[in-house]
Amino acid sequence: WSTIETKLPEGSRHTGLVKNITPYGVFVELAPGIGGMIHISDLSWLKRFNHPSEYTKVGGNIDVIILGIDKENRKLQLGHKQLEEDPWNTLQDTFAPGTIHEGTVVRKDDKGAIVQLPYGLEGFAPNRHLAKEDGKVLVPDETAQFVVIEFDRNEKRIVVSHARIWEQVKIEEKETAKKEARTEADSTRKTVKTIQSKVEKATLGDLGALAQLKQKLQQEEQQGGETKE
Known part of the structure; x- marks a missing residue:
């Protein structure tokens, strides 16, 4: 251990x-008498494990990166996920809130x-x-x-929803129906106004014709009286 940094x-x-697996990490031997632990949170960027044995087994090989050296206690802090960026x-743009994925x-x-999503x-x-x-639930x-409703890069958390997809479809269908109803109502009102306008014009025209007819009759009566005299 005197030259461990080298x-x-x-x-x-x-x-x-x-060499050993516990609920909180994996103990790895790099050389006789030299080793360290990979904490369960340092196994993967993307997956969360209930137990490290879900990822690796005793007796298997695993690639590691040296994260820290405790020379006094002869312990190494090891990482595995840090081998990759x-x-x-x-993925923040790919899984932005509102995006839909299988x-x-x-x-x-x-x-x-x-829920297992694309890209692991x-x-x-x-x-x-x-x-x-x-009415059933996914099993x-x-x-x-699934639609993404939350993406937290710092907390390494993404929250998704299946229900919101079909709920949104129903909301959009209702909105479309409302718009169509409003459009139809507007069209009906315009039609009614047009008909009323035509009726008013026709009525005014009839009144004008009656006035002309009355005036003509009066003139004829007046002319008839003058002839008798």
Whole structure:
């Protein structure tokens, strides 16, 4: 360990042997008597594991990067996900709120479900967002369309909803029906006004004709009286 910084400097990459797995991490041996732990949160940028054994097994090899050296306690802080660039930095536009993606329900608990999305990303769908249009709910291994309702790059969290897709369709259908009804009502009002205008013009025309006829009759009566005299 006296020359550990030279043999295994911070930032260097190595392949180690998985010696033990605990609920909080993976213990890796890089050389006899030299090793360290990969914390469960440092296994993957995109996936969240209930237990590290979901990712690797004792006796297997795993690639690591040296994150820190505790020379006094002879411990190494190891990382695995840090071998690659954080994809959350580049997926923000792809998974912006409102975008729709195909996803598969991986597992469920009492709060909701983990949904496998494109590019290896996992999202979370609360229970109420798993509802289907037919009244049923999505179950594990079922694939459906999901809309992103939250993307938090810092917290490495994405929240998705299936229910909101068909709910939005219904809302849009109602809005379309309202617009069509308003358009039809406006058209009806215009038609009524046109008819009323024509009726008024016709009435005024009839009154004018009657006045002319009355005046003509009066003139004829007057002429008839003059003839008798």
